[in-house]
Amino acid sequence: MINLSIKIGKVTFKNPVTVASGTFDYIEQYYKASDVKKLGAIVPKTVTLSARKGNLSPRILETPSGMINAIGIENLGVDYFINEKMPKFSSLGVPIVASISAGSNKEFVALAKKLDKVKAIKAIELNLSCPNLRNKKLIAQDQKVTKEVVRAVKKVVQKPIIAKLSPNVTDISEIARAAEKGGADAISLINTLMATAIDIKTRKFILGNKSGGLSGPAIKPVALKMVYDVAQKVKIPIIAMGGIMTADDALEFIIAGASMVAVGTASFVDPNAPLDVLTGISAYMKKNKMKSIKQLIGSIEE
Amino acid sequence: MLKNQHYFKVVSNKKLTARLCHLVLSGKSFKAKIKPGQFIHLRVSSGLKPFFRRPFSVFRSKKSIEILYDVVGGGTKMLSEKTKGTMIDCIGPLGTSFCMPPKKVKKVVMVAGGVGIAPFLGLSDVFKEKKYELVLLYGGRNKDYMFNLKEFKTNGCRVYTSTDDGSVGVKGRVSKLFSKINGNPGEIFIYTCGPKPMMKSVQSFAQKEGICGQASLEEVMACGIGTCLGCSTKTKNGYKTVCKDGPVFKLDEVIF
Ligand SMILES: Cc1cc2nc3c(=O)[nH]c(=O)nc-3n(C[C@H](O)[C@H](O)[C@H](O)COP(=O)(O)OP(=O)(O)OC[C@H]3O[C@@H](n4cnc5c(N)ncnc54)[C@H](O)[C@@H]3O)c2cc1C
Ligand SMILES: Cc1cc2nc3c(=O)[nH]c(=O)nc-3n(C[C@H](O)[C@H](O)[C@H](O)COP(=O)(O)O)c2cc1C
Numbered sequence: 079m080i081n082l083s084i085k086i087g088k089v090t091f092k093n094p095v096t097v098a099s100g101t102f103d104y105i106e107q108y109y110k111a112s113d114v115k116k117l118g119a120i121v122p123k124t125v126t127l128s129a130r131k132g133n134l135s136p137r138i139l140e141t142p143s144g145m146i147n148a149i150g151i152e153n154l155g156v157d158y159f160i161n162e163k164m165p166k167f168s169s170l171g172v173p174i175v176a177s178i179s180a181g182s183n184k185e186f187v188a189l190a191k192k193l194d195k196v197k198a199i200k201a202i203e204l205n206l207s208c209p210n211l212r213n214k215k216l217i218a219q220d221q222k223v224t225k226e227v228v229r230a231v232k233k234v235v236q237k238p239i240i241a242k243l244s245p246n247v248t249d250i251s252e253i254a255r256a257a258e259k260g261g262a263d264a265i266s267l268i269n270t271l272m273a274t275a276i277d278i279k280t281r282k283f284i285l286g287n288k289s290g291g292l293s294g295p296a297i298k299p300v301a302l303k304m305v306y307d308v309a310q311k312v313k314i315p316i317i318a319m320g321g322i323m324t325a326d327d328a329l330e331f332i333i334a335g336a337s338m339v340a341v342g343t344a345s346f347v348d349p350n351a352p353l354d355v356l357t358g359i360s361a362y363m364k365k366n367k368m369k370s371i372k373q374l375i376g377s378i379e380e
Numbered sequence: 381m382l383k384n385q386h387y388f389k390v391v392s393n394k395k396l397t398a399r400l401c402h403l404v405l406s407g408k409s410f411k412a413k414i415k416p417g418q419f420i421h422l423r424v425s426s427g428l429k430p431f432f433r434r435p436f437s438v439f440r441s442k443k444s445i446e447i448l449y450d451v452v453g454g455g456t457k458m459l460s461e462k463t464k465g466t467m468i469d470c471i472g473p474l475g476t477s478f479c480m481p482p483k484k485v486k487k488v489v490m491v492a493g494g495v496g497i498a499p500f501l502g503l504s505d506v507f508k509e510k511k512y513e514l515v516l517l518y519g520g521r522n523k524d525y526m527f528n529l530k531e532f533k534t535n536g537c538r539v540y541t542s543t544d545d546g547s548v549g550v551k552g553r554v555s556k557l558f559s560k561i562n563g564n565p566g567e568i569f570i571y572t573c574g575p576k577p578m579m580k581s582v583q584s585f586a587q588k589e590g591i592c593g594q595a596s597l598e599e600v601m602a603c604g605i606g607t608c609l610g611c612s613t614k615t616k617n618g619y620k621t622v623c624k625d626g627p628v629f630k631l632d633e634v635i636f
């Protein structure tokens with residue numbers, strides 16, 4: 079038997095494959111439950127304290143090997159999430175990692191306290207890095223602010239806290255260190271890279287929000303380097319994402335130091351991607367006669 | 381992982397005009413019945429270019445699934461090159477379908493612009509058994525959009541056409557044909573699909589005349605299943621996803 083299980087804080091996930099926030103929903107309607115149950119965890123779209131309408135359309139566009147999105151965290155608020163969405167997610171028996179975003183520490187704390195009470199939620203991810211909120215600066219662009227938010231939330235909740243970081247910084251490993259010092263149980267990276275596109279006929283930005291965030295295979299090399307850098311600096315587990323389309327992509331991240339991987343944009347193109355990644359990781363380990371995923375994590379030869 | 385992802389064989393893929401193509405997929409493994417107005421989400425390349433899938437309305441679905449498409453860019457060009465026997469990765473049927481008109485309605489008018497005509501053949505298939513007076517107003521840029529409309533006529537549609545350059549039918553926009561939408565407003569129902577400016581003109585005509593209807597929208601799509609919230613469009617009831625809440629909306633609900 080291959081042991082694929084990963085521990086974050088006190089919580090054990092049966093395997094390292096999850097889905098990235100904002101890319102997986104309406105499971106009961108569209109997905110085969112038997113397949114979804116195989117995932118290590120599910121991360122639903124980020125929720126906020128009150129409902130958000132989201133950004134003007136167009137909200138997405140295609141780029142070479144990727145996409146730019148400016149959704150603007152459209153969601154119906156945390157109460158709707160807990161009452162309407164969570165029962166559907168939790169019926170699958172897959173651990174749920176709730177993702178939250180807020181404008182202040184107080185709001186983060188209020189959100190986290192509510193979600194901490196929901197049994198099926200096994201961990202809370204702080205989205206400190208959404209580029210589509212029209213804030214002056216992202217939380218994850220400031221070490222001190224990052225540390226304070228994580229600390230404030232950590233103080234009031236029982237469940238493990240994951241800090242989701244932005245690649246739009248000079249040195250992501252410093253921010254990761256700050257999150258670790260604040261008490262984060264894991265680091266999740268990367269969120270999207272700020273990006274835009276212009277229509278040369280109208281000389282206008284294509285996106286309603288003017289700019290958005292780049293994701294998909296186009297950002298994989300960037301994400302991989304950042305995961306490697308962060309792995310050198312922190313002791314807590316890393317959940318890696320950014321352009322993972324295949325098991326080979328995921329393996330690169332694990333070898334670079336990630337404990338878990340998340341499939342995001344790939345699901346839009348190839349909805350089987352998360353499952354194929356999981357199958358491929360097991361196959362690789364079998365072929366290389368590995369008994370535990372821990373033998374693979376950070377196993378890069380230098 | 382999806383319930384409704386399939387691999388379909390290309391049965392035929394033919395050019396109808398310089399712009400329009402007709403693709404037939406063998407659809408035996410489709411469990412769900414496709415309703416008029418719904419679409420399928422195709423992966424036109426197994427590589428990363430183009431990156432997104434491409435959505436297409438179902439033109440007709442009996443034993444096979446047919447789509448009518450306009451070659452507008454790289455993705456549709458690749459689709460046009462698919463030969464008989466090739467397998468295509470297809471998610472669907474997706475989205476909402478056209479509703480039946482309210483009880484009092486006697487006359488059904490379909491207003492289509494360009495390849496926006498695609499969802500209406502399947503709709504007229506349903507209506508031909510229902511004893512409505514069927515009218516199709518079809519506008520295209522030029523004769524490249526004028527394919528044989530025989531099957532609409534077989535279904536009992538009175539067909540009126542317009543082209544911007546006057547090469548076929550009335551010269552000008554399809555709005556020139558709105559005079560054909562005559563009668564008691566309460567007994568008429570409009571379905572429209574096509575470019576936004578056209579649907580907007582249909583909406584303002586319908587509003588002025590007090591006629592109800594539905595519109596089928598298009599928006600660039602990633603997931604096609606309501607997850608990414610990328611294809612959202614503004615409606616009187618807030619943002620709605622074209623792929624899951626639509627593509628078919630109430631005509632007066634849409635903000636063009
Ligand atoms: C629900 C739905 C049903 C559709 N049904 C049909 C159909 O029956 N027949 C048909 O020919 N086309 C249909 N379309 C439009 C079709 O999806 C696009 O023409 C196609 O994706 C263009 O791909 P491309 O790579 O050839 O062009 P691109 O090079 O990607 O783009 C060419 C032009 O098409 C526009 N475009 C790109 N993607 C879309 C999109 N998803 N929706 C609308 N415009 C787009 C671009 O903005 C650009 O102006 C439908 C779209 C939707 C959303
Ligand atoms: C359409 C879309 C919506 C997203 N929404 C969220 C979100 O709500 N919260 C979040 O933390 N990240 C969000 N992301 C970022 C992804 O979770 C992920 O970090 C990023 O896309 C990189 O991974 P990928 O290349 O595999 O998609 C979103 C990404 C996309 C493409």
Ligand code: FES
Pocket residue numbers: 600601602603604605606607608609610611612621622623624
């Ligand atoms: S395309 Fe993703 S929500 Fe419609």
